[in-house]
Amino acid sequence: MQLDMTKGKPFSLIMRFMIPLFLGNIFQQLYNAADSIIVSRFLGNNALAAVGSTGTIMFLIIGFAQGITTGCTVLTSQRYGAKNEKGVRRSVANAILLAVIIVVAMTIISVTAMKPILHAMRTPKEIFNEAYTYITIICFGMCALVFYNLFSAFLRAVGNSVIPLYTLVFASILNVILDLLFIAVFKMGVAGAAVATVTAQGISAILCLIYIIKKEKLLWPHKDEWYIEKNDSKLQIGVGFPMAIQFAITASGTMVMQTAINFYGVVVVSAFTAASKLHGLMSQAFPAMGQAMATYSGQNFGKGDMDHLREGVKVATITSTVIAVITGLLAVLLVRPTMLIYFRTGKEVAEALPWAKTYIILSAIFYIPLSYIFIFRNTMQGCGYAILPMLGGVVEMVSRVLCAVISVSLHNTTLAFFCDSSAWITTGIYVVIAYFIVMKDILKKQKLKEGM
16 A cells, blocks of 8 residues: 555545544544543543543654654655665664663653643642553553654655555544543543553554554564664654654644633633643544655655655645635634533533633634644755754744743633634744755755755
């Protein structure tokens, strides 16, 4: 199921690759939402707020893992585009060995630091213990999160976005079943939701690994290729670490935003949790397009066909603009139905709806710059440029932090909800400018190479 994205019309190539990613992202959001819905229905409003208050920390953990793994597989994508099969296998072996080291370090650091982080975020006392239980289990299950992302990224690097979709659909269904089993039957509380999530991700990782070994033999290293190689490590860490830092910086900004929202109490936190699930569902086309562009740009950059690469970026930009308008309108229309799903009584819905509506409207208006962030950032990363995309994370963080600080100082909830939008506006402008700088640099290097 490999897809060579260096040949053919960009629109059909990108959409063929992006649609399975989009469906996979939707299923992932649905099973994340299932956690929250089941928690809310069976455990109540405080439990929903507890799980929701850790969302930004999960974004930090998962984002860091995705940054490292995606960065490691950029080399795989480039070598696949250059038809270097041995190089593809070597990049896979090196990435897996590096990932083992990273998982151990991340698990120890995150578990040790979790209580101070929750205190620093002003997590309300009435939900603190449940929040700590939930996120600590997620941290202990980090191995599952990292290796699912790594194996699915390997498959995407060679143009296979279908198998990660199949494994994710299976895991999504399993997650819902386990949620109900652990929470409704075994009465495990929020711990049950966390265990269900980790188990589902772990099974996804195992299924991807089995498929790679059995079907994608190009991706599975030979016995003599299992070692850490200095030059490959330098290239993979050189791209992966800045990408991980970029995610971490972005997540730090969202944690500050969550801190500001926590300042306004459990009702606002639970409303934001439900609304952010709707936003997450409506915006999944954007990261899917970004993932498609990372592979598309990686393969075309590896081949050296910059005209084909730039044509693809143009197509992706137009397509994402249309999608942003449609999904923004849908998000606004679905606010009230979403609140009816998450909350048990009419009173709870009435209390949460104004806050949820404010966040969704402020977000939906700025879906266009949000979509551009994924296109241009991932394109640069696919070409092996890591520093400029990482600085985009700094722009996001600064925007969110400034908005959050002003919100708390003025005691203005609307500004707290505007933190995301402010980050998307500033970063969207930044990544477009950075993309043109990168393209200019690549073309300059190509001309120098041709003149030699």
